[in-house]
Amino acid sequence: MSAELLPPDAAGLARAAEMLRDGGLVAFPTETVYGLGADATSDRAVARVFEAKGRPRFNPLIIHLPDIAAARRVARFGDAAERLADAFWPGALTLVLPLRPEAGLSPLVSAGLPTVALRVPDHPMAQGLLAAFGGPVVGPSANPSGSVSPTRAAHVLAGLGDRIAAVVDGGPCAVGVESTIVGTDPAPTLLRPGGLPVEAIEACLGAPLASRGAEAGVTAPGQLSSHYAPGAQVVLEASTPPSGALWLGFGPGCDGATLNLSPSGDLVEAAANLFHALRELDARAAPGQPIAVAPVPDHGLGRAINDRLRRAAAPRD
Incomplete structure (x- = not known):
């Protein structure tokens, strides 16, 4: 069955939210790339994300939330995290923070880690979907794991069209690469470069970001050595x-x-x-x-x- 292509209007977002509440997978545009949305509190829905993408279960997912207040209910914010969120949310920054046990997220989201990756997207369709759904939404890139990320609805349909319920067509993504990921414990550390320049983050903090050790395991999305790859060499x-x-x-x-x-x-x-x-x-x-x-x-x-x-x-x- 082919995915339904939904218009970027109130009716389309209402339909997308209904599908999410029913446990379905809905791709949606953000300013970075298209995300594959699912109810972040549902084990079954989150498991479907891993299945649809062919994504390893040890690779955690990013949670999309409408604002900082909602993010604080999911994770614990220190001083550095508060400064970065105030400066760059909504936007192309993901923060990896200590997970609140009472947050109610599926444990599959964090892949067994004590942290969770959070983002407040700066795209009207993403914000509209979050408002219509009324809860946290996982949103890894809406493509088969390891392949080139989607920046248009047609890219999503080409890769996952027979595995998901719908795609909200919001046109091309303005930024075009995934979010920058920063962890803040014990010190602000770059976990993945992305759509927010590192120089802007360091200027906000007044100090350079630490680098992730080459020997470190997977602590955030987008850290696999082979990723974002076309079929050609x-x-x-x-x-x-x-x-x-x-x-x-x-x-x-x-x-x-x-x-x-x-x-x-x-x-x-x-x-x-x-x-x-x-x-x-x-x-x-x-x-x-x-x-x-x-x-x-x-x-x-x-x-x-x-x-x-x-x-x-x-x-x-």
Whole structure:
């Protein structure tokens, strides 16, 4: 059965909320990527998310909430978390905080960890769905686990159209890469770069973020070494087009590129285009033909872009 495509209006959101209350899976737009929504308090609904995505059960999920007050009822906020939430919510920041045992979430959400990942999205359709549903909603990227994240409703339908109830069509996502994830215990630590530049977070805190140790296990979503990957092999740091490869350029020095993330070298534009460009090149690639990617500066949103590209190019299990 194919997923129902819902309009981005009050009737569509009411229908989506009804499906969530019935235990169904509904994809919805956020400013970062499309999320796969389910009732975060229902074991059965959350289990369906893992099943639909083919996601490992040890990989925790992000909870989407309408505001800071709702988030405080789910997790314990320290001083750093309060400062970051006040500065960047709603927005492309996820905080990993100590879970309140009385929060009522399915234990599958946190994958057995004592923490929970929380976000307040800055997208009218996401906010409308949360208001219509009236409870916490899990929202991992609405795609098969490990593949390229969806930034349009058509991407969701292509990957999960026969496994979920519906998609709310909110158009292309403005940010285009997943949220930045920060843990605050014992010290503010970058767990995943994303749609909020690290420099902005550090400016807010007045101190650099700690780095996650290379030996650390999975403590937050989006930390698997191979992730966000198209079917074709991805080759990085291609300043010129390799023979026989499709070339994904960045900036004005990439004449002849098959596609260009941003001809002007704008990192915001590049982030918004990244996943759609990888999908389009993957569709164009002949069997065995690789996708070569031009260098992208490793600052601002470039840090998130390069993180996703490194995972896309990592050896597949």
